[in-house]
Amino acid sequence: MNRPVSHRAAVLVLVSVVLMWGLTWVATKLIVQHVAPFWVTGIRCALASVVLLGMLVFSRQLVLPRRGDISVILSITLLHLVGFSTLVNFGLQLVPLGRSIVLGYTVPLWVAPGAALFLGERMSRGQSIGVALGLAGLGVMFNPSSFDWHDKNALLGNGCLLLAAISWAANIIYVRAHRWISTPFQLTFWQTLLAAIISSIIALGVEGVPTIEWTPLLIGAFAFAGIFGTAFAYWAMAVANRSLPAVTTSLVLLATPVVGVVCSNVLFDEAVTPSLIVAMTMILGGIATGVFSAARSSSS
Numbered sequence: 001m002n003r004p005v006s007h008r009a010a011v012l013v014l015v016s017v018v019l020m021w022g023l024t025w026v027a028t029k030l031i032v033q034h035v036a037p038f039w040v041t042g043i044r045c046a047l048a049s050v051v052l053l054g055m056l057v058f059s060r061q062l063v064l065p066r067r068g069d070i071s072v073i074l075s076i077t078l079l080h081l082v083g084f085s086t087l088v089n090f091g092l093q094l095v096p097l098g099r100s101i102v103l104g105y106t107v108p109l110w111v112a113p114g115a116a117l118f119l120g121e122r123m124s125r126g127q128s129i130g131v132a133l134g135l136a137g138l139g140v141m142f143n144p145s146s147f148d149w150h151d152k153n154a155l156l157g158n159g160c161l162l163l164a165a166i167s168w169a170a171n172i173i174y175v176r177a178h179r180w181i182s183t184p185f186q187l188t189f190w191q192t193l194l195a196a197i198i199s200s201i202i203a204l205g206v207e208g209v210p211t212i213e214w215t216p217l218l219i220g221a222f223a224f225a226g227i228f229g230t231a232f233a234y235w236a237m238a239v240a241n242r243s244l245p246a247v248t249t250s251l252v253l254l255a256t257p258v259v260g261v262v263c264s265n266v267l268f269d270e271a272v273t274p275s276l277i278v279a280m281t282m283i284l285g286g287i288a289t290g291v292f293s294a295a296r297s298s299s300s
Contacts, residue, residue: 010243022259024229037089038203047226079171081195087164094157101260110169126293137282
C-alpha cells in the first residue's frame with residue numbers, strides 16, 4: 001500500500017475485485033433468505049471491521065480520524081455501508097439476483113446529473129448520451145411486457161434497489177467534493193465499525209434479537225461477504241486506484257454485473273431473459289459512454 005504496484009499486478013487485483021463483488025451478491029442473496037436485512041449489514045460490517053483493523057495495524061496505517069474527515073466518514077457510513085447495503089438486502093428478498101445486480105449498478109447514471117446539479121459539473125454531450133442510453137435500458141426493464149406493475153412485492157423490491165443505487169450515487173458525489181486528510185483506506189475501519197454499530201442498533205429496534213440457524217453455508221456466505229466482499233475489496237480498490245487510470249478502473253468494474261448475472265443463472269437457475277440482456281447492455285453501454293466522455297473532457 002505504500003507504493004503503487006505494477007500495472008499488471010494492479011489489473012489482476014482489479015479483476016479480483018470484480019469477481020469478489022460479483023460473488024458477494026450471490027452470498028448476500030443466500031444470507032437474506034435466513035437473516036433480516038439490518039442484521040445482515042451489521043454482521044457483515046462487524047466482520048469487515050475485525051479484518052480491516054488487523055490489516056491497518058499490520059501495515060502501520062491505523063490512524064484516528066481527523067476532524068476534517070469526520071463528514072466523509074459519516075457520508076460513506078450512512079449512504080453507502082448502511083443505506084446502500086441495507087436497501088439491497090431488502091431488494092434481494094423480493095427480486096431475482098440478476099435483475100437486482102443490474103439495478104444496483106445503475107449508480108453512475110445518477111452520479112453524472114447529480115454532480116451537475118450539486119457540484120456545478122457540466123455534463124458533456126457524451127455523458128448526456130450515456131445517461132439517456134442507460135435510462136432507456138431501465139425503461140426496457142420496466143416495460144409492461146417484462147414487469148408486472150400490479151405486483152406490490154416487485155414494486156417494493158425494485159424500488160429499494162433503485163433507491164440503493166441513488167444512495168450510493170449521493171455518497172460518491174459528496175466524496176468527490178471532499179478534501180481528504182487521511183487516505184480513503186485508512187478510514188475504512190472507522191466506517192465499517194460505525195456502520196456495524198448503527199445497523200445493529202436499528203436492527204434491535206426494528207427487527208428484534210435475531211434467531212439465526214448458523215449452518216456452514218450461512219457462515220461461509222457471511223465470511224465471504226464480510227472478509228472478501230468488503231474488507232479485502234476496499235484494500236484492493238485502494239491498490240488499483242493508485243496504479244491504474246480512473247477510466248480503466250471504471251470500465252473493468254462494469255464486468256461485475258455480468259459476473260453476477262452469470263452466477264444467478266448457474267447457481268440459482270434464474271432465467272436470463274432477452275429483456276434483461278438488452279437492458280443490461282444498454283445500461284452498461286451508457287455508463288461506458290459516460291466514462292469515456294469524462295476521460296476525454298479531463299484530458300483536454
